[in-house]
Amino acid sequence: MRMKDLEIFLDILKTKSPTLTAENFKTTQPNVSIIIKNIENTIGSSLFERLGKRLLPTSKALLLGGLWLEVVEGYYKSLEVIGEEGMFLGEIRIVSTHTIGEYFLPQILYEFAKEYPKVKVISHSHNTGECLNLLKKGEVELALIEGEITKEYAKSEGLIAEVLGKDELVVASNDFILASKPRYIDELLDKKWILREYGSGLRDKFLNALGDMGKEIPVFLELDRTNAIKDLVITKGAISVFSKIAITKEIQEKILFPIEIINVNLERNLYSLKRSTQLSSALLLKFEECLIEAFMAIAKS
Structure with a gap:
């Protein structure tokens, strides 16, 4: 069953009229009747008593209505959450060298978590060599390091390097x-x-x-x-x-x-690195944007 079928079923429970429900959903009465019949076939029993042009819901229909209302509301709530967050929902895995991880990142991660509470940032600290190794193996999406990285070296390793600060x-x-x-x-x-x-x-x-x-x-x-x-x-x-x-x-x-x-x-420079082959996401781009803004603010302070 489609989500729209469940919505039509729930509307029928209120209107008790295929004609009114058809008007509400800008479709035809025969289409509404077909959808209800298909639902009944799926359930294996009648869900409405036909009284002329009216449909009276059975006890099973009312029970299903309560369950399916939660399904429909949950579906639209999830869309609302995604819409509100602009797709900023999920997990980011990063690694940083010790100085960045201990003295720069905590405040940045705190502010990011306040702004995007539905995003989980998993952060670990290692030395430069291990950070690069984890990034190249695909175990993290972003590496923040203190070591000197030339663009030529980054390119030879399949990485993109940007100066953070x-x-x-x-x-x-x-x-x-x-x-x-x-x-x-x-x-x-x-x-x-x-x-x-x-x-x-x-x-x-x-x-x-x-x-x-x-x-x-x-x-x-x-x-x-x-x-x-x-x-x-x-x-x-x-x-x-x-x-x-x-x-x-x-x-x-x-x-x-x-x-x-x-x-x-x-x-020295501080760098942000990612793999040149990895797919960009709105979430990762937003995190990188917040990083750049934070390091610019640090430079001015």
Whole structure:
């Protein structure tokens, strides 16, 4: 049975007249009679008592009417929901590098969830290499990473890369005297350096920015969590490099002190990547639009 057949059946329960129902649905009385007869054949019993031009519903017809009214109302409610949300209904799977996932995304995801409560965003954090691997395997629809990605590299991997925004890396220590003036990197080679693990976009950017001196950094310890590194720099007097957003509070509270490194550019891009072959959806495009707007707002703040 079609949804329209159920609607005609429900209307007959109210009008008790094939003629009036035909007028309501802008069809003919014979068509209405055929639809009712087909429903009765499907059910296997008569649903109306014929009294001249009137149709009186049986108890079974009234029972079915209550059940089918819920079906019809549910159907139109689903269309209403889809219409109201502009097709923004479903699930998005994303992956991000740790700094983005910990310091940029939470606020963005919160605002997106408020605006589109029927969308579920599943988000995980990994290092750059694993993010790209998950994206290429089709396990996520979007990867947000900190590592340097050229358009040529992205194309060779079957990916599309867009710049989301910019980020600044900061070398930091708990020693305010050390941070009291700009330093050459070789002035810091006697410190206990704690860096992120291999595959980290932050680590790669920092060491690449140092050029040949990057090979001279004495890595005392490697950890895969920014907060763990931050705690050791604060409590043990070690030194490390962070995304500036990750230590903004500590800098303001004078717990950590940024050290300006002479002749080293520590600015980097943040990227959004997706597969070049994946089908676009209104939902994913809307999420990307919200991401871009959020990062633009961050850049202005």
